[in-house]
Amino acid sequence: PKMIKLSAYRLPDYLIEETHLTFELHESYALVHARLVMQRNPSLDTHLPPLVLDGQKLELIDINLNGERLSAMEYTVTDKHLTLQPTTIEFELDTTVRIEPQNNTELEGLYKSSGMFCTQCEAEGFRKITYYLDRPDVMSRFTTTIFADKQNYPILLSNGNPIAQGEDDDGRHWVTWEDPFKKPAYLFAVVAGDLWCVEDTFTTMSGREVALRIYVEPENIDKCQHAMNSLKKCMRWDEEKYGREYDLDIFMVVAVNDFNMGAMENKGLNIFNSSCVLAKAETATDAAHQRVESIVAHEYFHNWSGNRVTCRDWFQLSLKEGFTVFRDTQFSADMNSDVVKRIEDVSYLRTHQFAEDAGPMAHPVRPAEYMEISNFYTLTIYEKGAEVVRMLHTLLGEAVFRQGADLYFERHDGQAVTCDDFIAAMETVSGMDLTQFKLWYSQAGTPRLVITDSYDAATQTYCLQVKQSCPDTPDQTDKKPFVIPLRMALLSQQGQSLPLQLQGESIAMKGERVLAVTEAEQSFIFQKVTEQPLPSLLRSFSAPVIMEYNYSRDDLVFLLQHDTDGFNRWEAGQQLSLQVIEDVVGQLYETDEPMMDSRLVEVFTALLAQDDLDPAMLAEFLSLPSTGYIIEQYEQADPLAIHQAREYVSNQLAYALKEPMRVRYDALRKTSLETPYVAQASDIARRRLQNMLLAYLMRTNDLDILDECVDQFGVADNMTERLAALACLVNSPFTDEAQEALKRFAERFSEDPIVMDQWFSVQAAAVVPSGLERVTHLLEHPAFSIKNPNKVRAVIGAFSMQNTPNFHAEDGSGYAFLADKVIELDALNPQIAARIISPLTRWQRYDLHHQELMLVQLKRIKNSGELSADLFEVLEKSLV
Ligand code: HT7
Ligand code: ZN
Numbered sequence: 001p002k003m004i005k006l007s008a009y010r011l012p013d014y015l016i017e018e019t020h021l022t023f024e025l026h027e028s029y030a031l032v033h034a035r036l037v038m039q040r041n042p043s044l045d046t047h048l049p050p051l052v053l054d055g056q057k058l059e060l061i062d063i064n065l066n067g068e069r070l071s072a073m074e075y076t077v078t079d080k081h082l083t084l085q086p087t088t089i090e091f092e093l094d095t096t097v098r099i100e101p102q103n104n105t106e107l108e109g110l111y112k113s114s115g116m117f118c119t120q121c122e123a124e125g126f127r128k129i130t131y132y133l134d135r136p137d138v139m140s141r142f143t144t145t146i147f148a149d150k151q152n153y154p155i156l157l158s159n160g161n162p163i164a165q166g167e168d169d170d171g172r173h174w175v176t177w178e179d180p181f182k183k184p185a186y187l188f189a190v191v192a193g194d195l196w197c198v199e200d201t202f203t204t205m206s207g208r209e210v211a212l213r214i215y216v217e218p219e220n221i222d223k224c225q226h227a228m229n230s231l232k233k234c235m236r237w238d239e240e241k242y243g244r245e246y247d248l249d250i251f252m253v254v255a256v257n258d259f260n261m262g263a264m265e266n267k268g269l270n271i272f273n274s275s276c277v278l279a280k281a282e283t284a285t286d287a288a289h290q291r292v293e294s295i296v297a298h299e300y301f302h303n304w305s306g307n308r309v310t311c312r313d314w315f316q317l318s319l320k321e322g323f324t325v326f327r328d329t330q331f332s333a334d335m336n337s338d339v340v341k342r343i344e345d346v347s348y349l350r351t352h353q354f355a356e357d358a359g360p361m362a363h364p365v366r367p368a369e370y371m372e373i374s375n376f377y378t379l380t381i382y383e384k385g386a387e388v389v390r391m392l393h394t395l396l397g398e399a400v401f402r403q404g405a406d407l408y409f410e411r412h413d414g415q416a417v418t419c420d421d422f423i424a425a426m427e428t429v430s431g432m433d434l435t436q437f438k439l440w441y442s443q444a445g446t447p448r449l450v451i452t453d454s455y456d457a458a459t460q461t462y463c464l465q466v467k468q469s470c471p472d473t474p475d476q477t478d479k480k481p482f483v484i485p486l487r488m489a490l491l492s493q494q495g496q497s498l499p500l501q502l503q504g505e506s507i508a509m510k511g512e513r514v515l516a517v518t519e520a521e522q523s524f525i526f527q528k529v530t531e532q533p534l535p536s537l538l539r540s541f542s543a544p545v546i547m548e549y550n551y552s553r554d555d556l557v558f559l560l561q562h563d564t565d566g567f568n569r570w571e572a573g574q575q576l577s578l579q580v581i582e583d584v585v586g587q588l589y590e591t592d593e594p595m596m597d598s599r600l601v602e603v604f605t606a607l608l609a610q611d612d613l614d615p616a617m618l619a620e621f622l623s624l625p626s627t628g629y630i631i632e633q634y635e636q637a638d639p640l641a642i643h644q645a646r647e648y649v650s651n652q653l654a655y656a657l658k659e660p661m662r663v664r665y666d667a668l669r670k671t672s673l674e675t676p677y678v679a680q681a682s683d684i685a686r687r688r689l690q691n692m693l694l695a696y697l698m699r700t701n702d703l704d705i706l707d708e709c710v711d712q713f714g715v716a717d718n719m720t721e722r723l724a725a726l727a728c729l730v731n732s733p734f735t736d737e738a739q740e741a742l743k744r745f746a747e748r749f750s751e752d753p754i755v756m757d758q759w760f761s762v763q764a765a766a767v768v769p770s771g772l773e774r775v776t777h778l779l780e781h782p783a784f785s786i787k788n789p790n791k792v793r794a795v796i797g798a799f800s801m802q803n804t805p806n807f808h809a810e811d812g813s814g815y816a817f818l819a820d821k822v823i824e825l826d827a828l829n830p831q832i833a834a835r836i837i838s839p840l841t842r843w844q845r846y847d848l849h850h851q852e853l854m855l856v857q858l859k860r861i862k863n864s865g866e867l868s869a870d871l872f873e874v875l876e877k878s879l880v
Contacts, residue, residue: 116193189266265302322385495562616685771806830868
């Protein structure tokens with residue numbers, strides 16, 4: 001496979017004005033007929049170069065140019081392209097191809113999932129359906145007719161509005177759909193199946209009624225209401241927050257069981273991984289309910305940020321993904337608790353995106369080159385991309401940012417554009433020069449901010465010295481300074497925010513302010529500072545950077561209790577816990593009985609005693625940093641020592657805080673028993689705290705608590721409490737109780753694949769001895785299938801991402817297991833193989849022993865035979 005470069009971008013030679021598709025769906029094949037109304041790109045000269053259409057895994061049956069069949073001499077077909085010579089500026093091309101959706105295990109193009117036909121075209125799947133100019137800057141008007149057996153496939157869907165339908169004598173029927181909006185092929189979709197739907201309506205801000213339909217397999221019809229409510233909420237929110245109205249008369253969502261990602265924003269016909277749409281109290285956790293809400297919103301928001309205004313080329317992927325993730329996080333923050341949402345997002349970003357940015361696959365938010373675009377649906381494009389938009393929002397302020405978004409949508413409606421166009425709109429409305437800011441799009445790596453300070457009581461001046469740098473990343477050295485918005489406050493000894501007046505300013509700002517750090521080294525001098533302050537820095541994580549400021553542990557305790565920024569209170573607790581765990585990691589090499597800094601127990605005790613503390617915040621404060629995050633803090637981490645230290649600290653906290661935790665748990669559990677399940681923020685917070693306390697309490701191996709846990713597992717009316725109790729049992733030494741609970745769970749939910757995914761993950765992630773044996777056994781379970789990505793993620797993904805002691809076993813058995821599965825998967829589904837391998841690609845983060853073991857497996861995969869382009873690219877980059 002060769003590198004595709006942004007610098008090689010050229011306008012398309014030809015355009016496709018109209019696309020008329022006919023699908024004839026059969027059990028052992030499908031015929032796809034395409035009539036393309038084309039023309040030479042009017043932006044280019046009138047000479048007619050060869051027309052090179054994309055096409056893969058297609059059997060060409062027929063080809064006509066302007067109504068004349070082409071002879072074999074008049075076109076060439078390779079495994080990637082169909083090439084022919086147009087003779088007129090405007091022309092019509094007809095092709096018929098034969099494909100085999102039932103044998104498509106890659107889940108890209110047209111494939112079958114649980115008996116239904118469905119498509120996935122982003123990024124380059126359309127070329128596996130028909131010959132086409134499969135690039136996002138070729139936008140066309142689509143008409144689609146689907147023929148299929150009426151009994152097995154009563155529902156036939158595509159983008160836009162249905163305009164005709166009929167029945168044939170042979171038991172087959174057909175429907176024609178017309179999409180009035182021009183779109184690139186990646187937004188095309190077809191669905192055919194025996195589906196039921198939940199219906200509702202939404203009246204838009206201009207008074208138009210839109211039909212809303214969620215299509216699912218009949219047995220899931222009772223799990224759609226949460227998604228439907230989420231859809232109506234996000235449609236209203238997008239009108240109120242961004243002034244964006246829905247534009248078709250019908251909006252459809254379809255749930256499919258086999259899907260490589262979460263969902264897909266096809267115009268008017270979103271296709272979802274069923275795990276991201278189905279949710280009801282008995283089968284989905286609170287986290288799953290929130291995931292459904294945010295993914296429904298994300299895909300819906302794409303209708304403007306992605307569909308109406310799309311990407312010129314795939315290097316601009318973050319234009320739609322970063323902006324849309326930003327929009328969905330704003331929505332979720334508004335629907336739930338904004339501080340908790342920010343904490344969750346930042347934890348995820350720092351653990352996973354920072355790791356990507358520090359590893360061999362590091363790339364800028366707008367990459368300069370790629371081999372396989374599917375590998376670039378990354379945390380950098382999505383999450384860091386969203387952080388970049390968030391920084392713009394912070395620098396411009398809410399009102400100006402909204403003006404910029406309005407201008408962007410107005411200027412570029414119906415166009416395929418670039419990240420520069422987005423920034424240009426923001427520049428126009430703000431009058432700011434964002435040239436330096438744009439380095440966030442072109443420079444990879446996580447910047448470091450080192451902050452020191454000094455206070456002069458005599459002159460009442462306080463100086464913050466800020467230094468920024470950014471480590472080298474593959475192919476990039478000597479980075480230029482970024483624009484970093486540093487949200488900050490100065491706290492008095494009583495925890496009050498001091499006025500903020502920089503030298504040269506005539507008035508002081510109250511509360512907090514945002515400093516724009518733009519230089520490699522920069523000082524900010526505050527005047528009229530009446531006492532030695534404690535700085536509260538990078539509030540609400542105002543930039544995706546690693547910040548160092550030398551807080552003492554007592555400072556961290558103070559900030560955890562008194563900072564006026566909720567996010568920074570949590571952050572202080574995380575840094576304190578991290579230091580305490582790191583102490584223990586060091587001691588564990590010398591002794592089995594390390595000494596733990598008592599301040600953590602003291603401050604947790606105080607927090608538990610604080611009656612007025614929001615349970616959602618208390619739950620966040622009591623969670624220790626994840627093992628993944630701690631590993632990221634080391635140059636060369638010893639994963640087993642880190643796991644052991646984190647376990648040790650958790651156990652110490654559990655024993656020391658057992659009494660207050662028990663009192664609180666009992667009270668919360670009582671309320672849960674008395675309150676019917678509702679997936680709303682306050683109840684979610686209560687259950688989260690309750691389950692967290694149960695997990696701590698179960699660490700004390702107390703039989704009375706075991707009874708409570710078994711009881712919670714048995715009587716809960718919802719999956720949030722049931723699954724948490726199951727996880728506690730499975731991770732405990734009470735193996736009989738755990739086995740019994742697993743058996744009962746499987747008996748009850750064996751027919752529900754999404755619930756069984758949770759049953760698989762809990763076991764695959766269990767940090768108990770013989771974890772690998774258990775996982776190998778799970779692969780033999782009748783509900784497991786290596787062809788289903790959700791199952792792969794639930795078993796192989798959970799094991800390698802969450803089961804530190806077993807995955808990183810000293811003998812390398814965990815790594816060998818993952819390598820075997822990657823090889824097996826690559827032959828079936830390269831996208832999933834290239835994703836699931838990622839824990840091995842982070843080898844440089846570990847100590848030499850683990851590095852060596854990981855490298856052995858990476859090399860074994862590389863030499864295992866013919867690899868997909870997806871896996872090849874990842875291995876090439878990981879093994880340099
Ligand atoms: N825009 C969608 C991307 C997507 C995707 C990409 C590669 C392979 C399979 C895929 N399924 C969906 C999802 C989104 O960000 O909304
Ligand atoms: Zn998206």
